[in-house]
């Protein structure tokens with residue numbers, strides 16, 4: 028509601044919000060990890076470094092809120108930025124999609140714990156024995 032007012036306080040273009048929303052419609056997954064929620068639009072060249080690129084779609088990339096934006100976009104420092112963000116996201120996205128699978132059976136989403144999960148893990152640890160002795164009662168325990 029007060030978004031555009033706050034944008035202007037921070038020197039943002041009044042068009043930024045609509046440009047961002049338009050961009051996220053066609054770029055609706057995190058470029059690094061493939062998540063579809065908690066998405067943010069990152070400037071490849073920060074808008075305070077080159078204000079002319081603030082609304083340029085070529086200068087935008089979608090990253091997810093908590094981790095990928097901070098790590099891939101800003102190299103663990105919001106005051107900095109990653110000039111190779113596009114290349115790094117392409118590389119890590121391909122690493123992610125080709126990652127080796129330790130758990131061979133159907134992997135449950137980590138936030139859906141419960142007894143179905145426990146059964147999956149028992150079956151799974153049976154098939155991976157003797158490499159994995161311990162039962163895992165949820166996916167959070169590693």
Ligand SMILES: [Zn+2]
Pocket residue numbers: 057058059060061062090091092094095096
């Ligand atoms: Zn991500």
Ligand SMILES: [Zn+2]
Pocket residue numbers: 068069070096100101
């Ligand atoms: Zn950013």
